[in-house]
Amino acid sequence: MRSSDNVLKRKQANKMSVGLKLPLAVLTDSYKATHYLQYPPSSKMVAYGEFRSGYARDKADTRLVFHGMRYLVEQYLSRQWTESDVTQADTFFRTHMGPDNSKFPFPRGMFLKFVNENQGYFPVKLECLQEGTCIHPHVPVYQITSEGEYSTLCTFMETLLTMVWYPTTVATLSRRCRDLIEEAFEKTVDLGRESPLLGSRLHDFGFRGCTCVEQSILGGTAHLLNFDGTDTLSAAYYAQFVLNNGVPVASSVPATEHSVMTAWATEKEAIDNMLEHFGAGIFSVVMDSYDYAEALSEVLPSVAAKKVEKGGFMILRPDSGDPLEAVLAALHAAEKVFGADVNQKGYKVPRGCGVIQGDGIGYDSLSKIIDGVVEAGFSLEACAFGMGGGLLQRVNRDTMSFATKLSHIVYKDGSTADLMKAPKSDPSKASLPGILAVRRVDGVPTAFPADAPEMQHVDNLLQVVYDGRPCKDDWEDFTGVRRRVAEEWSALPKTANVISHGLRHKMVQIAHDRRVSAEN
Structure with missing residues (x-):
């Protein structure tokens, strides 16, 4: 890639910067x-971040999709102080x-030292x-x-970097929802998982x-790793022009809202207008402004x-009442008015009409609706779902228990220590000790001590993306990341032991x- 292309990409990313222009020193x-x-006085410190549980403490399927670090590196870590x-x-902290x-x-x-001596780049x-x-x-x-005189700044940026919990959690939730939909497609849609409708x-x-x-932007982009349907334009634009070299990644369709429906004298007139403008394509009409039945x-x-x-193709959208x-x-209603065909798998598909449910959708309600639709004899290709707060808002850092912890220190006298948090009151919050590395074992990413024999002549999955200044201009495009998610998610076992023998022994x-030291 030409250096001019790299500069242009960085400028595009910077243009996407949003929010208040606060000094970086207070973004912690x-x-x-x-x-x-x-x-303590030191010459080197190392810390790491991990998710400590699967989505919503699910022990049967602990897979997760890591996503969002590029945004944090480009928008914050790469900014010059x-x-x-x-x-x-300094003025603020004095008060x-x-x-x-x-x-x-x-x-x-x-x-001030790294501002003057390192062009303002944060020294980690x-x-x-x-x-x-x-x-x-x-x-x-x-x-x-x-390292060196900056060693005690190791965890200063933890607050910002920890925010990767959010896009990772949304990407994981979205992928889990796709699993539900894929399973129903495989059962009720002629082309199964290969259906071009699945992504929408x-x-x-x-x-x-x-x-x-x-x-x-962060949550909406995370969802687009798994699906291509969105009304979150900020994410669609960012994914297309910053992450995917201008190649489109998302789409939507014309759709009414209640304000449109109630602005007309009757709902029929509102729908007639939609048919006039969009009737030859796909369009959606909300149907419950007055009396849904x-x-x-x-x-x-x-x-x-x-x-x-x-x-x-007309999409009917209910927005109240029991979702199923x-x-x-x-x-x-669609079957009665337009008729329905029975596909090769024995499920009904209404002609030229379907439904999108966008009210009250979460992982559990989605599963319930899918089961109900299939039980009623309809193919899931007749259904789509809109997920709002349940997708982008109803998650938090504890949903998958994210944490960053110091794991290694080199003291001023040259002695070293591998550090590990191990609270008796909650063993699930124990952290990993030492300088760490990640490699695949039978295809499963697994944590090792960085100096483990198993890491010799093997690529570490932890790759350097910032080294005292920006050093990565070749981030993979969004299409490539999407492909990775699809391939790795289906290949990964739902649960696995990911702490190597050597690390567990340590x-x-x-x-x-520590127990012996405490006893003495």
């Missing part, structure tokens, strides 16, 4: 600014003190998995290394439920002739040594 937790005084940033932060403290600690001198090395890598909990997804069956309705534009029994038959004449009952009512030894 307050206590992080004090840790440089709390760590300025003397103005440091001055602003940010609790009772009986004269000044809140802030390493002003250390920050970051390694991470490739975007779209499918793993199990406890596999390190990134590793941070800081779960549509992102979540933009308006997001807390900010940035959330919509009446709209299906009276209004739909009244527009049937014009709809058939136009020749397009609403979907089945629409399917039965954990046992450290715990033993």
Whole structure:
């Protein structure tokens, strides 16, 4: 790739920067600014990040889709700090003190030093998995290394980097939903998993439920790893022009909302207008502005002739009531008004009409609706789903229990220690010790000590993406990441032991040594 192309890509990424222009020094937790005084004198520190559980503590299927580090590297870690940033932060921290403290600690001198000597780039090395890598909990997804006079800044950026929990969780949820839909497609659709309709069956309705534009980009893009249907334009644009060299990755269809339907004298007039403008293609009409049952029994038959004449595909959208009952009512109405064919697998497919359910959709309700549709004898190709808050908003860091922990230190005297958190009150929060590496064992990404014999002459899946300055301009395009997710997810066993024997032995030894030390 030409250097001019790299510069252009970086400029495109920077143009996507959204939100408040805050000094980088305050894009962390307050206590992080004090840790440089709390760590013991050292010449090197290493920390890593991991998910400690599968989605929603599911023990039967712990697979997850790692995604979102590119955004954090390009938007934040690769930004150059300025003397103005440091001055602003110093001014702020002078006022940010609790009772009986004269000044809140802030390493002003250390920050000014790398501003002047490192062109303002934050002085750490970051390694991470490739975007779209499918793993199990406890596999390190990134590793941070800081050295020399900057060693105590190792975990300063933890707050920002930890935010990779969000796109990873959304990507994982979306993929799990795709599993539900794929299974039903395989059972009820002639082409099964190979059907071109599959990618449009779960549509992102979540933009308006997001807390900010940035959330919509991160979560919306994560969903697009698995599906190509979205109304979250911010994500579709970002994925297309920043991540995929301008190649489209998402689409939508014209659709009414309640405001449109109620603006006309009757729902029939609103639908007639849609048919006039979009009747030859695919379009969606919300049907419950007044009386959903009446709209299906009276209004739909009244527009049937014009709809058939136009020749397009009409999608009925309920938006209230019991989700399963609403979907089945629409399917039965479509069958009654337009007729239905029975496909090769014995399931009914209404002619030129389907339904999209976008109200109350989450993983569990999606599963229930799919089961109900199949039980009623309909092919799932007649159904699509819109997922809003359940997709982009109803998740948090604890959904897959993400954490970053210090794992290795080289003290000033040259001695070293592999560090491990191991709380008796919650063993599930134990961390991994030492400098870490990841390799595949029988296709499964597995955590090893970096110096393990098994890591010799083997590629470490943790790749350097930032080394004291931006160093990666060849991020894989979005199409490639999508392909990786599809291939790795289906190939990965639903559960696996991902801590190598050598690493587990080290954990046992450290715990033993700590007990002996405490007893003495």
